[in-house]
Structures are given as C-alpha cells and as structure tokens.
Amino acid sequence: MGQQRITRAECVHVAALARLELTDEELDRFTGQLDELLDHVAEVEALDLEALAPTMHPLLFPNPLRPDTPGEVLNRDEVLDQAPYVEDGQFRVPPVLGEAP
Amino acid sequence: MTALEIATAVRSGKRSARSVVDEYLGAIAEGDDDIHAFNMVTAAEARTRADEIDGAVAAGQDPGPLAGVPVALKDNLCTRGVATTCSSRILEGWEPPYDAHVVEQLHNAGAVVVGKTNMDEFAMGSSTENSAFGPTRNPCDLSRVPGGSSGGSAAAVAAGFAPVALGSDTGGSIRQPAALCGVVGVKPTYGRVSRYGLVAFASSLDQIGPIATTVADAATVLDVIGFTDPRDQTNRLPDPKQVSDTLSDGVNGLRVGVLTELSGNGIAPDVAARLQVAVGALESAGADVAKVSVPSAIYGLSAYYVIAPAEASSNLARFDGVRYGLRVDGSSTSDMNTATRSVGFGDEVKRRIMIGTYALSAGYYDAYYGKAQKVRTLIINDFNRVWYGDKFDLLLSPTSPTTAFSLGARTADPMSMYMSDVCTVPVNLTGQAAMSVPYGVGDDGLPVGVQVMAPVQGEPVMFRAAKVLEDSL
Numbered sequence: 001m002g003q004q005r006i007t008r009a010e011c012v013h014v015a016a017l018a019r020l021e022l023t024d025e026e027l028d029r030f031t032g033q034l035d036e037l038l039d040h041v042a043e044v045e046a047l048d049l050e051a052l053a054p055t056m057h058p059l060l061f062p063n064p065l066r067p068d069t070p071g072e073v074l075n076r077d078e079v080l081d082q083a084p085y086v087e088d089g090q091f092r093v094p095p096v097l098g099e100a101p
Numbered sequence: 102m103t104a105l106e107i108a109t110a111v112r113s114g115k116r117s118a119r120s121v122v123d124e125y126l127g128a129i130a131e132g133d134d135d136i137h138a139f140n141m142v143t144a145a146e147a148r149t150r151a152d153e154i155d156g157a158v159a160a161g162q163d164p165g166p167l168a169g170v171p172v173a174l175k176d177n178l179c180t181r182g183v184a185t186t187c188s189s190r191i192l193e194g195w196e197p198p199y200d201a202h203v204v205e206q207l208h209n210a211g212a213v214v215v216g217k218t219n220m221d222e223f224a225m226g227s228s229t230e231n232s233a234f235g236p237t238r239n240p241c242d243l244s245r246v247p248g249g250s251s252g253g254s255a256a257a258v259a260a261g262f263a264p265v266a267l268g269s270d271t272g273g274s275i276r277q278p279a280a281l282c283g284v285v286g287v288k289p290t291y292g293r294v295s296r297y298g299l300v301a302f303a304s305s306l307d308q309i310g311p312i313a314t315t316v317a318d319a320a321t322v323l324d325v326i327g328f329t330d331p332r333d334q335t336n337r338l339p340d341p342k343q344v345s346d347t348l349s350d351g352v353n354g355l356r357v358g359v360l361t362e363l364s365g366n367g368i369a370p371d372v373a374a375r376l377q378v379a380v381g382a383l384e385s386a387g388a389d390v391a392k393v394s395v396p397s398a399i400y401g402l403s404a405y406y407v408i409a410p411a412e413a414s415s416n417l418a419r420f421d422g423v424r425y426g427l428r429v430d431g432s433s434t435s436d437m438n439t440a441t442r443s444v445g446f447g448d449e450v451k452r453r454i455m456i457g458t459y460a461l462s463a464g465y466y467d468a469y470y471g472k473a474q475k476v477r478t479l480i481i482n483d484f485n486r487v488w489y490g491d492k493f494d495l496l497l498s499p500t501s502p503t504t505a506f507s508l509g510a511r512t513a514d515p516m517s518m519y520m521s522d523v524c525t526v527p528v529n530l531t532g533q534a535a536m537s538v539p540y541g542v543g544d545d546g547l548p549v550g551v552q553v554m555a556p557v558q559g560e561p562v563m564f565r566a567a568k569v570l571e572d573s574l
Binding site: 095 | 475
C-alpha cells in the first residue's frame with residue numbers, strides 16, 4: 001500500500017457531512033477500510049481518460065415530459081400515518097431555527 | 102413444480118391456487134427457521150389472494166400467466182400495508198402506502214405474494230450477512246452464505262419456498278446469489294423494468310429481475326414485469342421484446358465470446374472448469390465460440406465502488422427520521438437526523454455512505470467520482486466494440502469467482518467481500534442485460550453459475566443461450 005489516502009480527521013469531517021455520529025472504534029476502522037478501498041481504486045490512475053466524457057447514466061434518453069394533467073396521488077393521511085411525529089397534517093420536527101447550517 | 106406447471110394447472114382448474122399456496126406456506130413453516138430466507142411471511146394475505154384466484158377460475162375468468170404462482174419479494178420492494186424494511190432498523194415499522202410497479206404486475210398476472218425476503222441492508226453486500234435481522238443461510242449447505250444482496254430471494258427459490266422470486270441487482274445482487282444457490286437469476290437491461298416502488302440504492306445501476314428454478318419460469322416472470330410504466334423515467338426502452346416466445350430458438354450460428362479478463366485470473370479452477378463445459382455445450386448446439394478481450398472490464402470494481410456509494414450517499418439522505426420509520430430524538434433537527442441515522446444504519450451502510458460522501462466532497466470529486474464516470478465510459482466503449490464492431494451476440498464468464506463461501510469468512514474484510522462482485526459489476530455500469538444459469542457444481546459439491554451477457558435489449562438471444570445451457574445438463 002502506498003501513501004495514506006484518507007486521514008482520521010478527514011473521516012470525522014465526512015461523517016459530519018453525512019449526518020453520522022461514529023464511535024472512536026468505527027472511525028479507526030473506517031479510516032483503514034476507506035484507505036484500502038481508495039488505494040485499490042487508484043489503479044485507474046494508470047488509465048488515459050483525458051479524451052473521455054463522463055457517463056452519468058448508462059442509457060441516455062432525451063428528458064421526457066409527461067402531459068401536464070393531474071393524475072392519481074398518494075393519500076395524505078396514509079402517508080402521514082407512516083411518519084414518526086405528525087401535527088396538524090404536517091411532519092413535526094425539533095427546532096430548526098438558530099442551528100448551524 | 103415449476104411456475105409454468107402451477108399456472109397451467111390452476112388456469113385449467115386441475116389444481117386450486119389455495120392448495121398450491123398452502124403447500125408452499127407449509128414448506129416455509131417447516132424449513133425457514135434453519136435458512137431465514139424471509140423477513141416476513143404474509144400467509145393470511147396469500148391465502149386470501151389464492152381464494153380470489155380460485156373464485157376467478159370458477160367464474161370462468163383467466164387469472165393470468167402466473168395464476169396461483171407463489172412469489173417471494175425482496176424486502177426492498179414496496180408492498181402496500183405490508184412492512185418493507187430493506188433489512189434495516191431505520192425503516193422499522195414502515196408500511197408503504199403503495200405497491201411497487203412490479204408487485205402490481207405480478208398481482209395482475211395472478212401471482213400470489215408469500216412474503217418479503219431477507220437481504221443485505223439496503224442491498225449493500227454480497228452475502229446477506231449485512232442484515233439487521235441476521236443472516237440467511239445457503240439451502241445447499243447451511244454453513245455457507247447464499248450470496249447477496251438478494252440472498253433471501255435466491256435461498257427461498259433454492260429451498261422450494263417459492264418457485265419464483267424477485268430481486269434487485271445493482272452490482273450483481275441477483276446473479277451472484279442465484280449462482281451460489283444454484284438457481285437462475287436475471288438482471289435485465291437498464292430501463293427494462295420499472296423501479297417505481299423499489300427503494301433506491303444507486304439509481305444509475307439498479308434494476309429489478311426474476312430468480313427462478315428454470316429459464317422458462319424466469320422468462321415468464323420477466324415478460325410479466327417488463328411492461329412500460331411512466332412512473333419510472335428510465336423505463337422507456339424502444340420496443341422491448343418478450344423473451345418467452347423465442348426461448349427455444351437455439352444458438353445455431355450465434356457468435357459467443359468468452360470474456361478473458363473475467364474468466365482467468367482470480368477465478369477458482371473448479372469454477373473455470375464448469376465454464377469450459379458450458380462453452381462445449383454451446384458449440385455442440387451450433388454456436389461459434391471464441392475468446393474475446395474487454396481490457397477495461399477489470400476496472401469495473403474500481404469504478405463501481407466509487408459510483409455506487411456516491412449515488413447511495415445521496416439516495417439514503419432521505420432516511421432522516423422525518424417521514425418514515427425510526428426516529429431517535431435530538432434537541433435540534435440536525436441532531437435528530439444524526440442520532441436517527443447513527444442508530445438506524447448498520448456497519449456496511451455507514452461505510453458506503455462514508456465512501457460516497459467522501460468521493461463527492463469538495464476537493465475529491467474530480468479525483469474519484471469524476472474519474473470513475475470516465476472509466477465507466479471506457480468500459481462501455483470497450484463492450485460496444487465487441488458487440489457492434491466484432492459482432493458478438495453474447496459473452497460468457499463465471500458469475501462468481503468462487504462457489505458459496507462460509508458465513509463470517511469475509512465480513513471482517515470489506516475488500517475481500519467487494520471482490521465477490523468482480524464478474525458482475527461491469528454489466529451494471531454498461532446497462533447491458535446479463536443472467537446467471539446454474540451449471541453443475543464445483544469441487545465442494547456447491548453450485549456454479551455461468552454468466553451470459555448480452556448487449557442492451559439483448560434479452561431474447563440471452564434467454565435462448567440460457568435455455569440451451571439448461572437443456573445440456
């Protein structure tokens with residue numbers, strides 16, 4: 001294995017971006033495992049990819065538009081029934097104001 | 102009995118759907134404690150549905166091509182009012198308010214859902230050991246894994262709990278467990294089957310397909326589920342062909358390539374030996390078989406293990422404790438999101454979200470995600486040269502480098518688990534069709550699968566070859 005490709009500090013940052021709180025044990029383990037994967041993935045650095053366009057999707061269709069007519073939709077009450085907390089026909093969450101973005 | 106035999110008997114009134122369903126529910130009750138193919142068995146609903154079908158037959162109606170056929174559904178396919186867990190704690194208690202498109206199609210064809218099958222959490226894994234509800238065991242040898250991520254569906258079919266099942270295949274998750282359990286597994290062309298109601302893992306790769314004991318049963322199920330559905334924007338291939346009609350047309354005159362990069366290095370000798378027998382069978386049936394090189398195919402894993410986690414990290418952002426399933430309280434919304442996800446997701450899902458988030462993060466996007474997308478282009482170009490330049494009709498490789506491995510053998514080392522997918526991921530990246538056909542056993546007496554790959558929309562020819570292989574055993 002070559003140089004370290006991802007550090008523990010970077011893993012801490014990535015976990016925060018992903019809204020995951022990892023234990024010290026998870027952070028240690030994931031840092032090593034991610035590093036090993038990234039090291040394997042680095043094999044593609046040997047390829048000449050300069051002239052190639054990226055593929056986002058295997059089959060490129062022109063973006064289709066459906067007719068602008070109202071169709072069947074899910075029943076609101078049935079959908080809300082599945083949520084952990086609901087109030088006045090809406091999803092209820094803890095305070096969002098004053099939070100860091 | 103095969104699904105086709107059941108449907109024929111039920112449609113003609115020779116056998117009641119109820120007796121068929123009772124028989125399979127009995128097999129599940131007797132055998133599933135050992136195998137754990139199912140997360141949930143929907144016995145009462147299945148009996149009610151079977152009675153409806155019998156009522157229709159008695160009234161002179163035709164319930165459809167899968168009349169009375171028990172079907173097992175991977176637990177990432179939405180079933181209205183029936184828990185759909187993706188084998189994850191984060192979806193605890195969630196009962197979807199709608200059916201997946203494929204579930205509607207099966208219902209309309211007379212099939213009877215008998216339960217939801219175990220899987221690697223959110224379809225991330227190759228052994229069905231990453232389930233919040235415990236692993237599934239391989240019916241051929243209970244000390245071995247069934248493969249994954251559709252391991253519950255493959256095990257259910259192999260154990261005789263259902264003649265057919267549906268799985269989803271993002272990097273091999275239908276074909277590899279089918280190979281390891283000794284059944285047929287099909288990944289249709291990307292865009293062939295609507296994913297409406299499939300919980301998304303990696304949207305540019307995911308495809309739903311059948312698992313069955315025979316090629317003809319798999320063909321019948323694909324013909325039933327492969328109807329155009331406007332609710333999936335990718336489900337709009339021009340003129341998709343039915344596969345059942347031409348199933349027995351043989352392979353005489355077809356050009357078949359053995360994909361050298363996926364058939365030599367890293368493939369167990371007993372698996373490679375079975376592939377050679379398959380080559381002989383196709384040659385005997387009149388196919389022209391040659392070795393063919395797709396040099397970039399070996400880079401499939403590297404592209405896949407960036408692209409799939411990247412898309413997953415985005416798709417799984419929706420599991421945040423607001424709209425469905427688990428919520429773990431926090432003093433703010435973001436604390437609640439974090440607490441919910443940290444408790445609700447298992448180890449492998451967290452690992453993939455970490456990989457994907459990293460690959461998409463500022464400063465690393467071009468180095469990893471951007472590059473992986475270009476490797477994807479390279480692989481597509483290489484395959485297209487073989488299909489449209491060299492005029493090959495089909496390609497062959499093993500489905501899995503080895504037969505079923507022991508439970509626990511690869512769980513501590515994610516890279517060794519990822520290597521299980523080396524033969525199957527290229528086709529997800531290109532969007533082509535591929536299927537695994539059971540083809541005898543390896544030195545350990547466990548099933549070996551041969552992978553038949555076809556170009557985009559090449560299902561009819563692919564199924565013809567699969568049928569020839571099946572008949573040659």
